[in-house]
Amino acid sequence: MPSADLIIVNASQIITCLPRGEDRLGRVAGGVAVRGETILAVGDLHHVDTSSATVVDATGKIAAPGFIDSHSHLVFGGSRVSEYAARLTRPLAEVQALGIPTGIIAGVNMTRAASADDLAAAAAERLRGMLRCGTTTVESKSGYGLTLADELKLLQVNRRLQSSQPVDIISTFLGAHDFPRDVSREQYIDLVIHDMIPQVAAQKLAEFCDVFCDEGYYTAEQSRRILEAGLAAGLKPKLHADQYSAIGASSLAAEMGIVSADHLNYTDRAAARRMAEAGVVGVVTPALDFAVRHPRPFDARALLAEGVTLALATDLCPACWVESMQLVMQLACRLHRLSPEEALLAATVGGARALGLADRGTLAPGQLADIQLWNVPTFEDVIYRLGNNAVERVIKRGRVVFAG
Template sequence: MTTTVVTNIGSLVTNDPALGEGPLGLIKDAAVVFDSTGTGTGKITWVGPATHAPAADTAYDARGRAAIPGFVDSHSHLVFAGDRTQEFNARMSGKPYTAGGIRTTVAATRAASDADLDANVRRYVSEALRQGTTTIETKSGYGLTPHDEARALRIAAAHTPETTYLGAHIVAPEYADDPAAYVELVTGPMLEACAPYARWVDVFCERGAFDGDQAREILTAGQKRGLIPRVHANQLGHGPGVQLAVELGAASADHCTHLTQADVDALAGSGTVATLLPGAEFSTKAEYPDARRLLDAGATVALSTDCNPGSSFTTSVPFCIAVAVRDMGMTPDEAVHAATLGGAKALRRADVGRISPGARADLALLDAPSHVHLAYRPGVPLVSAVWRGGVPELV
């Protein structure tokens, strides 16, 4: 095991108020020391002023640049094949978004080989890493048969431990006339095939997908198999998704675009994280969620990409930060916090999303003097170095 010190950090976001200023725990002229095992399990051992940094085996000079925790993207759909460019083009020409386009990706994904699906996941995880994402969740949901859902999760599990069973993405095309039978499949043989490869269970609780009663049945079946719920909730309109997520103790309610005051109060009074996904609204020309309303109420907010081929084909957390600041009422500090520690809370992870002793050594260095530049300079590739678990992935 070796140790590394990253020194001369102009501005360091720790997300630990005990270490620095404000909710972000900001430290000026900082240094970080971490172990590096070479296996991605390195831990942070020291954080503080650069002038007080202990000696280490190797040193990296940040040259006054800002550093932040690696982004935690707690919502993505990376196991898919095919392309929906024509759908996007039509939507940008005035056609409204509905959940039905998912069927196009289902057909392509079922026809793809394991090798092709694995290559796609590897590509998008690598793409996200280059933009500072060191922890990523991803879901099944484009197979919709026991075999195809299980293989999607098996492939995903080779790239991340944060895998989510989403057999309840939409009703499979062959069950269009008998959704009750599909729910039986999702809660029975499909769940049994998928549970060994998943940590989470999710459902698209929305018109055109699954109603509240169906969603409850699916999520509780998953809980009985040891999976933790998360819910696609209140994206396309008002509905029961948020209340159901809180009722079942879900880790997160994701989208949260259309909320009643009762929904906001429920989230604020619970441990369920409101995960906001502005890439979806950007790509569908829809109304953005009101982050300010949630934050002012005291809800915990996460910010993630929702990377998927139909409604949010981006792996860029910095892009989502810029949109959240411009259009969702978040300050730059709040957006960075939501994209790091907020995402960690949505995944119930205490080891990521922060730069403090004992955390996994996930660190992104920005070619900028402050984290505020992530919103201030939208579209600019500011991430210049990344360590994940103490391993230099982009240095």
């Protein structure tokens, strides 16, 4: 009889996120048994030796997989609060006329000015907030450096954070986030391809390579060159696609069969269908659309109708300071017409697929024991109680790492 190190008992409901008949969330009764970092059993625990296990009493609580936040810019310096506040009542041109720094470059300048210690401390505080809200895995992009030294600094902070706190960090190189203003665009693309990517790969600082493919940023052909260079160096491809225009990003994503294409505000249904056929996950960011008052919010129903697997993500960044995946789910349901079940699957299983992770996102034997307990009577209350934090406890790799 296998023995457990930790068991969760008396939960009112266990949401496995593995479909069971007509129940898309695979809700079961019973408990969860954990051994080491992984789940030993879910539901019936009679075949498990629990005599020496730590007992987590989940009376009145709902157990669910930890959230997987598949798109964030976790490490950055400063804040764009002055810009955010000014743009609530003024157009961008008027804000810029006031001398308030705006846009990605504003974040770049503040990040370059920050030390690695300061960046790590600020990102660690954000991670604590994410963990308290149920996130157990987060993707963290560079992109606010735009020099070799600064991009490496951001990715090295990711590595430092991974070893100093419980949330798993999946690191993405996004040197092609914008263009610096002191070199030509072609010079910078050459720097990304011939200097940054080789250094990132040699130091094993990232798993993915991402490009901001959009009008005014990187063309589809430039994006292809960078992603192919990343692939050659062992970095799996991702893409900021169709956020503010349709210049072929989602079609490129489908053609290359990349892991995920993110944002998708201007993705038409034909491109969405090609993405689905190629197995490209669509990562959507309702909090970003809300924060910037996006003129064309992504159409979740159209993407789903064409067969795209969706993942929800915070897009935590200087323009969208959101740490809670619960808030992201609430916005996805209210503003983008996802059902509560669709939102949870996109925040767990979908997030895992968007990061190529097969060992998390569900509660099943052999999966990582990344589990959150919600102090609500029904699953739908997580969506209904706007702005609330339903999380009472978080277990990461078999250890209780947050108890509210």
